[in-house]
Every structure is written in C-alpha cells, then in structure tokens.
Amino acid sequence: MRNILAVAVGGLLGTGLRLVFDLAFPHADHEFPLETLLVNLVGAFALGWLAGGLWRRPSTPAWLKAGVGSGVLGSFTTLSAVMASLVVLEREGAHLTAALYLVVSVLAGLAAAAAGLWLGSRIGRRRMPDTITDSGETL
Amino acid sequence: MTALSPLVIATVLVAGSLGAVIRYLLSRRFPVRPGHLPGGILIVNVVGSAVAGVVIGLAERAAVSADWRLILVTGFCGGLTTFSTWSVETIELLDGGRWRAALLNVFVTLVLGFAAAGAGYLLAR
Secondary structure (H helix, E strand, O other): OHHHHHHHHHHHHHHHHHHHHHHHOOOOOOOOOHHHHHHHHHHHHHHHHHHHOHHHOOOOOHHHHHHHHHHHHHHHOOOHHHHHHHHHHHHOOOHHHHHHHHHHHHHHHHHHHHHHHHHHHHHHHOOOOOOOOOOOOOO | OOOOOHHHHHHHHHHHHHHHHHHHHHHHHOOOOOOOOOHHHHHHHHHHHHHHHHHHHHHHOOOOOHHHHHHHHHHHHHHHOOOHHHHHHHHHHHHOOOHHHHHHHHHHHHHHHHHHHHHHHHHHO
C-alpha cells in the first residue's frame, strides 16, 4: 500500500514536470516535438543512473524505487505522446520530420539509458569505508 | 491558447497519477521474466497509445474539448505510458546478452504502439 501511495505522489510530480516542459516548449502540429524528446532523454538517463546504482543497493527501500522510478520518472516520460506525435506529423504530411523524430527518439533514448546505467553502476560499485580510522580526512 | 485554469491543471496531474498507479499495478502483475517480454509495460504503452489516438481523433471533430484532450492525452496517457522504463529494460536485456529479446522489445513496442495510435485516430476522427 505504501508503494502504491508513493507511485501516486510520484505520478503527480512527474506529470506536473512534463506539463511544465510542454507549456515551456510548445510546438505546432507539423513541427518536431522537441519537448517530448527532451523529457524522454532526461528521464531515460535518470532512470538508468538509478537502476545501475542506488537500486542495486539492498538498503534502498522498495517505496523509494516505486515512487521515484515508476512514479516520478515513469510518468515524466511518455511513449503515447511519441506515437500521437507521429500520427499527427503523418497527417500533416511531414513524413521526413516523423521519420527523424522516431529514429532520434529511439536511438538517443536507448543511448541515454545505457549511459545512465553505466555511470550509475560506476558510482554504485564505489565502496564506502566501514569504519573511519582517521579524523575523517579520507572522506 | 487560452490560459489553463487551476482546476484543469489539477485534473491533468490527478489523471497522470492514476495512469502511473495503473502502470505500476500492471507491471507488478506481469513482471519482467527471463525469456519473456516486459509484459505489463508493453500493455500500458500500447493501450495508452491507442487511447491517445482516439482522443486526438475525437478532438479533431470537436467531440472532445481542448481541456479534456489535455487531461486525457497529456495527463492520463502520459502517466500510463512510459519511455524511461522501456529504454532501461531494453538496455538491461542487451546487457544480459539477450539481444534478440531487446530488439523484439523495441520493434514490438514501436509497431504495436504506432498501429494502436493510428487505428485509434482513424476510427475516432
């Protein structure tokens, strides 16, 4: 139940953040949907970074993963907006823009997720000292 | 575009939150298993794309207002579907050497998602 509540609160935040991007970078029907691309790249990188690092630590609580991963980042990013934009671009006859948008979204999105996972796992592997033997200068 | 009322913005956020909870419950019900596609995420992404297509089609012939389009497409469908989980799960499949499952996850999601959005739009407009 706590996990579901965390997802609901995270979903409010993620949707709100995406709405801010939508209103800040509006686009006409025939134009490249830059705001959705930005949102998806940032979200894929952030989730990769967390999944590669913090999520792998046994001490990370389940509600935090649910609230931030499924809630905030899951609802911040969107696949339906990509598909809807492709349909609208095709209707407008902007085939080249549609093709470019699809290819860039998929390739850059996967690259962002991979970069996030790689960076996250580097940080996740760094071990913290169990006991501090000096006055704390090593930290 | 007219200024958005606080009520519409609040409804968009609640609709997005509801979509996120449905996605979470389905992803728990149909989790990622070895040898299977990430089922729950595929289902919500295809269903959300279909609903978005239908609402955009309805909005085009003024059967749905601009406010409701924002609530349903940006709010509910945006919250229900996800790009981040889809891309991270694809890379994790690749990372585990399961490149065929990764390619399948990309193509099945894109083909079904686009077909669902296109069919929904064409049927509703």
